[in-house]
Amino acid sequence: MGNERANRRLHPLLGWTLALLAMAAFCGLGTWQLGRAKQKEAMLAAVHEVLVERNPQSLALAADAARAREYDWAAGEGVFADAPAVLLDNQQRDGRAGVRAYRLFVPTGAPPLLVELGWLPLPGDRAMPKIESPAGNIRVQGLLAPPPSHGIASAVATKQPGGELLTIGLDAPNLAPDLRVRALPPRVLKLDPALRLGYARDLDILPNTLPPERHLGYAVQWFGLALAVFATALLLSLRQRRRSREKMAA
Template identity: 65%
Template sequence: MSIRRNIAFGWLLALLVIALFTRLGFWQLGRMHQKQAMLDAVHAVLHDRRPQPLAVAADPQRGTAYAWSAGAGRFAALPAILLDNQGRGDRAGVRAYRVFQPVSGMPLLVELGWLPLPGDRRLPEVPLPATTHVAGLLLPPPSAGIVDVPAVAQPDGTLLAIALDLPMLRHALRLPALAPRVLKLDPAQRLAPGPAYARDLDILPNTLPPERHLGYAVQWFGLALAVLATALVLTFRKPARTQGARTPRTHA
């Protein structure tokens, strides 16, 4: 009876572990499909490049959509925002943002580009661009995840953030409103004055691409199969005989 009880407990534990690994595998598959859908949507937008007015950035019904947008206006004389922990290749850096006020519509954040950080982490200067016309990809801000840390004001007024929490930034910048989408500047657009920003239209910077999620899903499913195989082997293998056991003698 004790052996059966141990087998039942072992299978219960194995099934719980298999269920956990399988769930993690399907979660990774879900993330793969989600990110692939995002990449496909952006590819379609970049293929057409039909510019929409900057005012569409304020549409709450399209807060998670992608669009190519362009329009006139001016960069507001407000502090720059530097998004920290933004690697590019093997270099550490930040992504610089400024508030742009369109001729008509709600102000929105514009990503000027990526800048490297030196070894002493001295923050780069982000001059106010004199540009009066911008074009680029409208998209939701990078996910803040579970981080809830306010942006830290630097001595020059620049805000250093580890996540783009738009309501929090709107409050820090003392703006009555801020569009729910941000604009990634067209890499071909030049800004003056300003440093040599590195720009791209990558919507998944510093995150896992779809193929990595697929690889992790395969690993989790493989672990689930390994646990199942181990449980089957331990259940159906023949018990080994005790070494040195003697055959009982028979007496005439």
């Protein structure tokens, strides 16, 4: 009789323990998604402010480590270096797979930096496109921004038959030797789409990533699951108590 009573007490306790663990996990995931949504909203707000003002700064600002995660409108003159083009793989545009093309630009009086020329589609055989190399002294302008995140995957550049460097992430320390420079700034220049140079492009800072509203939607789902677990655990607990009372009454 004593063992039976102990088991009756243990089962609800175990159930609630598992339910609370699941609720904590779901709430943690929901909180993380909310945090990501706020981060991206702040990023978009900062970019909007920069694009409204469009107060041109020096391209040398790209090398400022203190602003490595910030956004600035910059402009300057210089030449595109005789160095391999860098192709960022796994880039979607209008539902099509392709690459984003970058070339090394050497501004007058400033360190070399990568300039995004735009997006190009890839054919079925994934033959890499030939990337133009603008000649002569050129004035460029655009948005200084952190390069697209490549997550935890290794961003090693591989040389293609045409000489291009194909990579899944713009890892400055890894790319610098291949581009024959001592170092690369932590930011790249997203070329102004209004310039008659390069390929299809925009100033979107969240390409191929989730926008804030998607993160918010996922957060609601995770919190909803936590609530569902709580409701289910409460219902099962109430049923268990009712059955116990009925057995005692019998």
